[in-house]
Amino acid sequence: MMPLLRVVVLVVAVAVGVVVGFNVDAAPLDQHERFASQRKGRSLTPRAYEPLPVGSITPKGWFLRQLKIQAEGLSGHLALFWPDIMSSSWIGGNADPGLHERTPYWLNGVVPLAALMKNAHEDQLAQARKDGSSGDPVCQEGVDMMYSDLTDLDVSRVNACHDLCVNTTACIAFVVDDCNKDKVHCWLKYAITAKNNATCRCFVTMTGAFSAQADKYISYILQHQKPSGWLGPDDDKSGNMYWSRFPVMLSLAMYAEANPSQAATIGTAMLAFMKEASKRMQSTPFSDWSAARGMDMALAVEWLIKNHPQGQDDFLFSFLDLVRKQTWDWETWFTNFTTGANPHGVNNAQALKSSAVWFVASGDEKMHESSRERMRNIDDYYGFASGVLFCADELLCEAAERKFPSRGTELCAVVESMFSYNTMFSVHGDVLFADRAERIAYNALPATWASPAGGDMWNHQYLQALNEINAAVNDVHVWTHDGPDAETYGLAPNYGCCTANFNQGWSKFAHMIVFTTQDGGIAIGAYAPLKAALPGGGEMDIITDYPFGDTVTINVTAHRAMPVHVRIPSWAYDAVMAVDGARVSATAGQMNKVNVSAGTTTITINLNPKIRVEHWFSEETISVHRGALLFSLPITPNYTVIGVHPFQSRDLQLLPTTEWRYALKVDPADPASSFHFNGGGYHPGTAPFNHTSWAVTITAQARVVPTWGLEKNSAAAPPASPACSNTSSCGPLVNVTLVPFGGTELRISEMPWA
Numbered sequence: 203m204m205p206l207l208r209v210v211v212l213v214v215a216v217a218v219g220v221v222v223g224f225n226v227d228a229a230p231l232d233q234h235e236r237f238a239s240q241r242k243g244r245s246l247t248p249r250a251y252e253p254l255p256v257g258s259i260t261p262k263g264w265f266l267r268q269l270k271i272q273a274e275g276l277s278g279h280l281a282l283f284w285p286d287i288m289s290s291s292w293i294g295g296n297a298d299p300g301l302h303e304r305t306p307y308w309l310n311g312v313v314p315l316a317a318l319m320k321n322a323h324e325d326q327l328a329q330a331r332k333d334g335s336s337g338d339p340v341c342q343e344g345v346d347m348m349y350s351d352l353t354d355l356d357v358s359r360v361n362a363c364h365d366l367c368v369n370t371t372a373c374i375a376f377v378v379d380d381c382n383k384d385k386v387h388c389w390l391k392y393a394i395t396a397k398n399n400a401t402c403r404c405f406v407t408m409t410g411a412f413s414a415q416a417d418k419y420i421s422y423i424l425q426h427q428k429p430s431g432w433l434g435p436d437d438d439k440s441g442n443m444y445w446s447r448f449p450v451m452l453s454l455a456m457y458a459e460a461n462p463s464q465a466a467t468i469g470t471a472m473l474a475f476m477k478e479a480s481k482r483m484q485s486t487p488f489s490d491w492s493a494a495r496g497m498d499m500a501l502a503v504e505w506l507i508k509n510h511p512q513g514q515d516d517f518l519f520s521f522l523d524l525v526r527k528q529t530w531d532w533e534t535w536f537t538n539f540t541t542g543a544n545p546h547g548v549n550n551a552q553a554l555k556s557s558a559v560w561f562v563a564s565g566d567e568k569m570h571e572s573s574r575e576r577m578r579n580i581d582d583y584y585g586f587a588s589g590v591l592f593c594a595d596e597l598l599c600e601a602a603e604r605k606f607p608s609r610g611t612e613l614c615a616v617v618e619s620m621f622s623y624n625t626m627f628s629v630h631g632d633v634l635f636a637d638r639a640e641r642i643a644y645n646a647l648p649a650t651w652a653s654p655a656g657g658d659m660w661n662h663q664y665l666q667a668l669n670e671i672n673a674a675v676n677d678v679h680v681w682t683h684d685g686p687d688a689e690t691y692g693l694a695p696n697y698g699c700c701t702a703n704f705n706q707g708w709s710k711f712a713h714m715i716v717f718t719t720q721d722g723g724i725a726i727g728a729y730a731p732l733k734a735a736l737p738g739g740g741e742m743d744i745i746t747d748y749p750f751g752d753t754v755t756i757n758v759t760a761h762r763a764m765p766v767h768v769r770i771p772s773w774a775y776d777a778v779m780a781v782d783g784a785r786v787s788a789t790a791g792q793m794n795k796v797n798v799s800a801g802t803t804t805i806t807i808n809l810n811p812k813i814r815v816e817h818w819f820s821e822e823t824i825s826v827h828r829g830a831l832l833f834s835l836p837i838t839p840n841y842t843v844i845g846v847h848p849f850q851s852r853d854l855q856l857l858p859t860t861e862w863r864y865a866l867k868v869d870p871a872d873p874a875s876s877f878h879f880n881g882g883g884y885h886p887g888t889a890p891f892n893h894t895s896w897a898v899t900i901t902a903q904a905r906v907v908p909t910w911g912l913e914k915n916s917a918a919a920p921p922a923s924p925a926c927s928n929t930s931s932c933g934p935l936v937n938v939t940l941v942p943f944g945g946t947e948l949r950i951s952e953m954p955w956a
């Protein structure tokens with residue numbers, strides 16, 4: 203039996219989110235009764251804050267740069283070379299066998315990302331050309347792509363080969379040989395396979411419009427729906443056959459929002475699929491992943507009821523009940539992690555939102571407390587001291603293991619937790635959930651990428667750790683259920699699920715920032731620079747460098763007076779907010795309601811964050827935070843390429859070249875006074891989470907603790923604090939620079955104090 207360890211928060215006051223503007227006792231019941239009498243049936247309980255439709259958001263500033271880095275990294279290239287997407291069984295190929303989950307995972311991220319890139323007019327990915335005139339990346343000289351020829355022929359010049367490829371449906375790349383001055387030989391390619399060195403040859407990939415990739419997959423899937431209604435491959439007859447359709451349903455819903463002209467067709471396809479699934483579920487109920495993750499299917503059913511019920515409310519509500527009945531009992535599981543479900547890390551991350559999903563289906567107010575309780579419980583049992591993640595290297599760790607910050611967390615659990623906490627915020631309105639979603643988005647998600655260029659999104663990990671002194675193939679390792687390469691950076695270390703699933707991280711987060719509210723207004727649940735088109739006209743412009751800056755300006759252009767609910771994070775207890783220059787109250791840990799009139803209103807917020815030192819369950823270690831960011835000691839890596847894939851995709855092993863065994867000098871009475879913040883801010887155009895030129899840093903003083911050693915090739919658990927009470931046992935005081943956790947590849951984030 204697991205002991206229940208209590209979180210001890212010594213320095214941070216964690217405010218309990220108070221829901222403003224959403225009377226949980228009365229409003230949903232009134233709405234329920236009103237809708238019920240209109241439709242003589244059940245109705246959904248409205249969310250506290252309903253996300254704007256996909257297609258409403260235009261990212262700007264650092265956020266646009268980050269999303270473009272994602273689109274121009276793995277997200278926009280997997281369909282060009284990674285068999286599980288490129289030749290997927292979902293589009294008539296034979297890759298992505300078994301669970302058939304990889305293309306669905308990828309679509310769940312690229313459908314919303316395509317909408318963001320289109321709105322920002324950044325849809326065209328950098329296109330390689332040999333004419334040198336465009337300034338775009340040039341043809342890779344001396345490289346021949348062998349095999350996979352669609353055709354080959356002589357052309358007059360390199361651009362003619364390019365044009366042929368553009369105009370040939372299956373062509374995704376071409377090779378030219380221009381040794382001969384009179385003519386160029388041109389090979390059109392349908393896949394990117396083995397590379398070979400060859401003089402005169404030059405290889406060019408046709409990336410084109412990023413959104414065209416999503417269009418191609420979605421239209422293939424819709425056009426190949428079976429007469430029965432089933433979508434996609436149909437070679438599994440077990441209760442696990444449903445699971446990969448859940449992210450397909452969510453992708454279709456987002457695609458319908460972003461492409462209103464196709465919404466009716468998509469609604470019909472989704473309903474037909476649900477009818478077929480319902481039929482099959484009578485004789486073959488959910489099992490395995492389907493049973494663990496049914497809340498995602500329920501989310502899609504709720505979307506259909508709300509957006510395209512097609513007069514089928516009765517069927518859809520009974521299907522929703524069936525889905526719930528066949529989904530594991532996560533409500534019991536999260537009370538003490540003994541029965542009802544299982545400790546698989548990604549299942550737990552995904553299931554965090556189950557009570558929120560069931561609340562919308564049932565209006566059962568107990569579900570709200572259930573959501574709050576599970577967040578406390580998963581932190582208490584499995585949370586790491588930094589408050590960013592819970593320990594899940596495949597399975598949840600033994601409770602005692604979270605004292606060991608070298609243990610890892612899977613990337614799929616990172617993005618699923620983000621989406622779950624955002625959904626919980628959207629449904630229940632508690633700021634606590636939005637705080638956590640943002641903490642994961644601005645720390646864990648960027649931290650899991652490495653490259654010698656710094657800050658791009660080509661090479662990711664399966665497992666990331668808070669204290670990570672190397673990212674090497676370690677046969678002896680501290681993680682318990684994953685392979686020796688699980689902490690290396692690459693195309694698909696350990697297992698390919700996260701290569702497909704990471705795509706949803708930023709792109710779904712972008713769509714959970716601005717919401718409509720039940721009182722006819724707008725809510726802002728997170729901060730990132732963007733513009734949102736408001737329903738019924740008008741727009742909201744969020745102007746900020748946050749989390750690299752402390753101020754936010756919100757310009758609301760409204761056609762009518764409306765309330766705006768503004769999240770003030772729990773840590774922002776000195777925040778100052780003004781509406782058109784007049785100060786209004788800004789309470790930390792709450793949604794703060796302000797009124798705007800018709801026309802343009804400017805809301806300014808100064809979040810005034812203080813440096814915070816957090817201990818979560820032990821006084822032995824500290825983590826350093828400011829605003830939404832965790833700060834870590836970066837370790838300079840030595841990169842070794844251990845695998846080469848097309849484009850810039852590489853497998854990398856990283857070894858430390860700099861000292862990491864530090865204890866921080868902290869004044870126990872006033873820990874934050876020991877640090878100095880250097881707020882350079884974000885420089886337009888740069889990679890936001892670069893690994894060298896950091897936007898913001900903190901300087902501190904520290905001493906080397908020579909006794910801090912290794913355990914199973916990782917940093918051992920931090921030594922007991924105070925680590926240097928015995929003055930002879932530590933090195934001299936030195937200055938160290940702490941940087942955003944998201945801008946590190948190797949680091950120490952939980953440290954002892956000297």
Ligand SMILES: *[C@@H]1O[C@H](CO)[C@@H](O)[C@H](O)[C@H]1NC(C)=O
Nearest residue numbers: 361364365366367368369370
């Ligand atoms: C082929 O593609 C180019 C664009 O690269 C376009 O200008 C041209 O009209 C196309 N030619 C044909 C025959 O479709």
Ligand SMILES: *[C@@H]1O[C@H](CO)[C@@H](O)[C@H](O)[C@H]1NC(C)=O
Nearest residue numbers: 344345396397398399400846
């Ligand atoms: C091609 O040759 C260059 C120079 O000899 C070498 O650096 C490179 O690794 C070779 N590339 C391949 C794919 O063989």
Ligand SMILES: *[C@@H]1O[C@H](CO)[C@@H](O)[C@H](O)[C@H]1NC(C)=O
Nearest residue numbers: 203534535537538539540541
């Ligand atoms: C765990 O919680 C369930 C449901 O609340 C309860 O029935 C069970 O006794 C608890 N088990 C333990 C070991 O605490």
Ligand SMILES: *[C@@H]1O[C@H](CO)[C@@H](O)[C@H](O)[C@H]1NC(C)=O
Nearest residue numbers: 743745755756757802803804
């Ligand atoms: C926001 O509104 C203020 C006041 O109306 C205006 O000065 C400013 O230019 C606006 N900013 C943007 C980016 O629209």
Ligand SMILES: *[C@@H]1O[C@H](CO)[C@@H](O)[C@H](O)[C@H]1NC(C)=O
Nearest residue numbers: 763764765786795796797798
């Ligand atoms: C906002 O408007 C509402 C209704 O018009 C009013 O009751 C409320 O007092 C106003 N709040 C503020 C802070 O002005």
Ligand SMILES: *[C@@H]1O[C@H](CO)[C@@H](O)[C@H](O)[C@H]1NC(C)=O
Nearest residue numbers: 839840841842857858859860
């Ligand atoms: C980097 O690693 C390589 C291969 O392990 C080694 O040969 C080289 O000396 C290392 N360089 C540094 C600066 O540590």
Ligand SMILES: *[C@@H]1O[C@H](CO)[C@@H](O)[C@H](O)[C@H]1NC(C)=O
Nearest residue numbers: 655656657658888889892895
């Ligand atoms: C990160 O910064 C380095 C050094 O300034 C630069 O060379 C590199 O291009 C940057 N990375 C990206 C993705 O912009």
Ligand SMILES: *[C@@H]1O[C@H](CO)[C@@H](O)[C@H](O)[C@H]1NC(C)=O
Nearest residue numbers: 925926927928929930931932
């Ligand atoms: C201090 O360090 C010395 C030398 O390492 C050791 O002998 C002694 O036991 C230590 N004292 C304490 C209180 O840890």
Ligand SMILES: *[C@@H]1O[C@H](CO)[C@@H](O)[C@H](O)[C@H]1NC(C)=O
Nearest residue numbers: 901902903934935936937938
């Ligand atoms: C550490 O930084 C402080 C403040 O900038 C400076 O005065 C001091 O000399 C530095 N100490 C060392 C050992 O570099």
